[in-house]
Amino acid sequence: MLICLRDYWNVDAVKDLLALCMMADGEVIGQEINSYNTEDSKELFGCFVDGELAGLAGIIRQSEQALEIRHLAVQTKWRGKGIGRGMITEISRTAGIETITAETDHEAVGFYRSAGFTVTSLGEKYPGVERFACILSVGAAAQSRM
Template sequence: MSLKNYWDSDAVKSLLAECMWADDNRVNEELKRYLAADGCELFGCFINGELAGIAGISCAAAHEVEIRHLAVQKSWRGRTLGSNMVAEIAGWERVELLRAETDQDAVGFYSKAGFEINSLGEKYPGVERFECVLHTRPVAEISGA
């Protein structure tokens, strides 16, 4: 469900902060970008009326989607909620390529979800970053072969 009109911005900001490791000002600015920008969307997953997880995406190209933020409430972690959100996005008809950039902590999650993992090296001092890529359809199907 889109979070553009969701009433509890504090719950959204709390989850967004978990995957940004940023101060309140940066979290607020990122939320504003999601709410205002074309090509960016912030989705929420609700369980029993509670915002249990978020997925922030941007459409980089016609059939390419980047997962910019993905977070699950601590009480719901380990119950496949994050994997289900990724699978939902990967299953969209228009999506042929799904990308994410992450750190060492989430590489296992993306690898388990079927993403190819490539090191980007030490993008920030002392922090190795990884590009995660998932082709959602066989290459032959994408190219029309």
């Protein structure tokens, strides 16, 4: 189950998880958390295991039918246990959502493909860094889970 992190008391745990998926310093990560707390179109959710923040998903509502996963991170010790995929499944059940998009690097392409996303290279978006667009058609994903 995903829980909104807007009022979550352990900001350091949130910062640590965001640091796993952001190449940024503490100040930039703090600004990102602030934007999740103040912008209506953005939400930051957490997945807890035994009371511990094991993963987080940051989303932006693009339209009534589309969400973008802006951040997705799972603590190293909890990886490979279905937490990331579970967060995507929960996000895909958001009422009215037909499409979920994400942008990622080479390291996470396999994860997004295995979660049902179509992955397309965006080329070298930053010097020496290839980025990928990931698109999930929620209706198609639901059919593949049957």
